[in-house]
Amino acid sequence: MLFNYLTTTLRHFRRHVSHSLINLMGLSVALGACLLIATYVAHEFSFERHHENRDRIVKVLKEYTAGGGYVERTSEPLGLTAAAQFPEVASFVSYYSRNRWIASESGGAYRRLAQANPAILDVFSFSVITGNLGSLRADPKTVAITETTARLLQILDDPIGQTIRRGDRSFRVGAVIADAPSTTLHLRFDILSATTAVNSSHEGRWRIDPGWYSCQNYLYLSKQVNLDALTGKLNDAIPDWYGEEAVDKFRLHLQPIEDMRLHGVSQYRGEGPVGTLSNVIALGSVGALILFIAVINFINLSTARANDRVREVGVRKVVGARRIQLAVQFVGESIVFTWLAGCVALWIASRVV
Numbered sequence: 258m259l260f261n262y263l264t265t266t267l268r269h270f271r272r273h274v275s276h277s278l279i280n281l282m283g284l285s286v287a288l289g290a291c292l293l294i295a296t297y298v299a300h301e302f303s304f305e306r307h308h309e310n311r312d313r314i315v316k317v318l319k320e321y322t323a324g325g326g327y328v329e330r331t332s333e334p335l336g337l338t339a340a341a342q343f344p345e346v347a348s349f350v351s352y353y354s355r356n357r358w359i360a361s362e363s364g365g366a367y368r369r370l371a372q373a374n375p376a377i378l379d380v381f382s383f384s385v386i387t388g389n390l391g392s393l394r395a396d397p398k399t400v401a402i403t404e405t406t407a408r409l410l411q412i413l414d415d416p417i418g419q420t421i422r423r424g425d426r427s428f429r430v431g432a433v434i435a436d437a438p439s440t441t442l443h444l445r446f447d448i449l450s451a452t453t454a455v456n457s458s459h460e461g462r463w464r465i466d467p468g469w470y471s472c473q474n475y476l477y478l479s480k481q482v483n484l485d486a487l488t489g490k491l492n493d494a495i496p497d498w499y500g501e502e503a504v505d506k507f508r509l510h511l512q513p514i515e516d517m518r519l520h521g522v523s524q525y526r527g528e529g530p531v532g533t534l535s536n537v538i539a540l541g542s543v544g545a546l547i548l549f550i551a552v553i554n555f556i557n558l559s560t561a562r563a564n565d566r567v568r569e570v571g572v573r574k575v576v577g578a579r580r581i582q583l584a585v586q587f588v589g590e591s592i593v594f595t596w597l598a599g600c601v602a603l604w605i606a607s608r609v610v
Contacts, residue, residue, distance in 0.1 A: 280558045281598055287551030288602035293609060294544035301537045304440045304518035308382045310477065313347075315484065315511040316443070317474040317491070322507060330471035331509070337374075338498065339474075343490055345482045350377045353472035354446050361421045363411035370423060371446035378451055380477045381444060388417045388432030393451040399431035406447040407433050421448075443475075443514055476511065484511050559591065 270277045305311050317335060320327050336349030354371035375394045383390065383401070392399045400421070407413040410421060412430070419430045428450070437445050478487070491509045519534040 276558070277594075280555060281594065281601065283558075284551055284555050284595070284598040285601035285605065287547050287554075288598055289605035289609075291544045291548045291551075292602055292606040294540055294547075296606070296610070298537055298541050298544075300440065301519060304442055305515045306440065307384075307438055308514070310380055310382070311515045312513070313478045313480070313482075314380060314514045315476050315478060316514055316517065317476065318510045318512055320508045320510055322505060327510070329473055331474050332498075333472050335498070336474040336476060339476060339491065339494075342494065343487065345479050345487050345490075346476050347479045348376045348380055348477040350374060350380050350475040350477070351472045352377065352444065352475065357423050359406070359410065359421055359423055359448060361410040361412050361419060364409065366406070366409040368406050368409070368447035369445065370448045370450070371444070372450045372452050375451040376477070377444075377449070380475065384435040386433045386435055388430070390432050390434075390451075392431035393449070396429070396431075397450065397452045398428050400428045401432040401434050401449045401451075402430055403434055403436045403447050405436050442518055443473075475514070484513075487511060555594075 308314065316329065317331050317339075318327050318329055319331050330353075333351055336351045340346045340349045350373055352371060352373040354369050356367055357370045358365060359368045359370065378390050378393065386404055388401070390401060393401060402410075402416070402421070404413070407416045407430075410419075412419045412421075413433075416430050416433050421428050421430060428448075434449075488509065488511050491511070495503050495507075495509070519537060
């Protein structure tokens with residue numbers, strides 16, 4: 258019976274080639290556009306999802322009250338001091354990076370060298386290809402490099418234990434990790450050194466405008482922490498940390514890393530490209546409208562030929578076809594037609610992407 262339904266469907270398509278092609282192409286293009294838009298929207302909401310602890314990591318931002326806007330760099334001792342003073346802060350990561358010329362015995366390239374305290378290995382998630390990230394804790398001269406860096410330095414075949422140099426400083430490769438995914442805003446580095454934490458008693462590094470004594474501070478929070486309350490505590494501590502003169506100059510803010518792509522409070526939303534929630538909503542609305550119009554168009558074109566099939570329905574009823582069989586026939590035609598349109602839409606989307 259199913260074979261008969263399929264044969265009838267193909268016969269109908271063959272008899273009305275132009276009508277079928279117009280309907281098929283219209284639905285295919287619309288579905289292809291919706292697939293592309295859905296892919297983009299899903300991509301926008303996938304940033305930082307590869308970090309297992311993403312819902313408990315926040316970044317400390319500084320807002321200058323005199324109209325200087327937001328900056329993402331704060332004084333080095335802030336993370337360590339906040340973790341010591343506030344029970345809501347379970348751990349911290351003080352991170353900074355610079356572009357440096359890195360050389361091996363076989364080659365060299367400009368790569369982004371990052372330094373952070375060892376907690377970065379616990380707070381953030383990294384995909385290890387070979388080696389052991391734990392070796393970075395034991396020796397400050399041991400580093401992790403990305404797969405692309407290993408390839409550029411021509412040590413990908415046997416990277417572990419190889420020596421790389423930055424100027425007169427030498428490092429030993431202890432692990433190779435996967436390159437940061439495209440959905441990464443934070444920690445976009447090529448070489449990572451997990452050095453010891455900064456010294457919070459270093460008074461010279463508590464500066465209103467820290468300059469070189471600055472880094473990106475991330476706080477790893479305990480569960481069920483009220484961000485507004487913790488932000489208030491950080492700002493209440495500004496006189497003790499920076500001095501009374503800093504109270505009127507800036508405020509501190511906490512921004513969850515998984516929200517910074519679309520909900521960031523400033524132009525500083527990490528080291529990657531910036532997106533906006535309004536653009537995502539607008540594009541998603543356009544996609545929904547395209548799909549709605551495509552469905553209406555498909556229904557109209559299908560029902561427009563209903564009168565042409567009255568004789569076919571009559572003949573079928575005369576030979577004993579029941580209502581449910583006719584319904585299955587026409588619904589089956591729509592399913593086959595939609596399946597074909599979906600295949601064409603996937604082909605169109607794959608060619609565009």
